[in-house]
Amino acid sequence: MLPVAVKSDNSVWFTDPPFGILGNYEGHVATPELPTNVYRIDAGTGQLSVITGEINRPNGLCFSPDETKLYVIEAGVTPRVVRSYDVVDNGTRGANGRTFITAEPGGTPDGFRCDVDGNLWCGWGMGEGKDGVMIYSRDAKPIGRIVLPERCANLCFGGLRRNRLFMASSQSLYSLYVNTQGAPGG
Numbered sequence: 001m002l003p004v005a006v007k008s009d010n011s012v013w014f015t016d017p018p019f020g021i022l023g024n025y026e027g028h029v030a031t032p033e034l035p036t037n038v039y040r041i042d043a044g045t046g047q048l049s050v051i052t053g054e055i056n057r058p059n060g061l062c063f064s065p066d067e068t069k070l071y072v073i074e075a076g077v078t079p080r081v082v083r084s085y086d087v088v089d090n091g092t093r094g095a096n097g098r099t100f101i102t103a104e105p106g107g108t109p110d111g112f113r114c115d116v117d118g119n120l121w122c123g124w125g126m127g128e129g130k131d132g133v134m135i136y137s138r139d140a141k142p143i144g145r146i147v148l149p150e151r152c153a154n155l156c157f158g159g160l161r162r163n164r165l166f167m168a169s170s171q172s173l174y175s176l177y178v179n180t181q182g183a184p185g186g
Helices: none
Strands: 004-006 012-015 038-041 048-052 058-063 069-074 081-088 093-102 112-114 120-124 132-136 142-147 152-158 164-169 173-177
Touching: 004 058, 012 058, 048 093, 058 112, 058 120, 069 112, 112 152, 120 164, 132 152, 132 164
Parallel strands: none
Antiparallel strands: 004 012, 012 038, 038 048, 058 069, 069 081, 081 093, 112 120, 120 132, 120 152, 132 142, 152 164, 164 173
16 A cells, blocks of 8 residues: 555655565565655646655655644654654645654554644554554644554544544454544545
């Protein structure tokens, strides 16, 4: 699955992690055709640009509700890191990359989305007691956890009011109504 986020200007931002070609478990062993960067496709011109090439195996990504920040999982480091970038140059580029959170040992953040208050809801996994969803405030403080019996790889807000959290896990799809709304686009 290719991690994608669509900004309000209809530009498409995505990462191209090599996970499906690193072994035969999720695909077939192959050599990457492109560097594993964070990319942006301009909605008007179709032009592809590199947002950043400094992340080791970028994975999940999403925008803050006001689209001034871009969050990206750095999956090629241990422990995994969620990085934050300022969205600059009229919303066409990321700058000032920095660590937002570092996962606790054994924790594995994966796909994520922001709610309307700027809290980050992260699919989480890698073992009993760590599987589910971790929720972080906009200040990177852990503020909640949804425990699931299996790893949650991706999630999104849906429903008529964007207040239903859908969690795609290893073998199941879970949903839960929450007392917030997902930010538009997520």
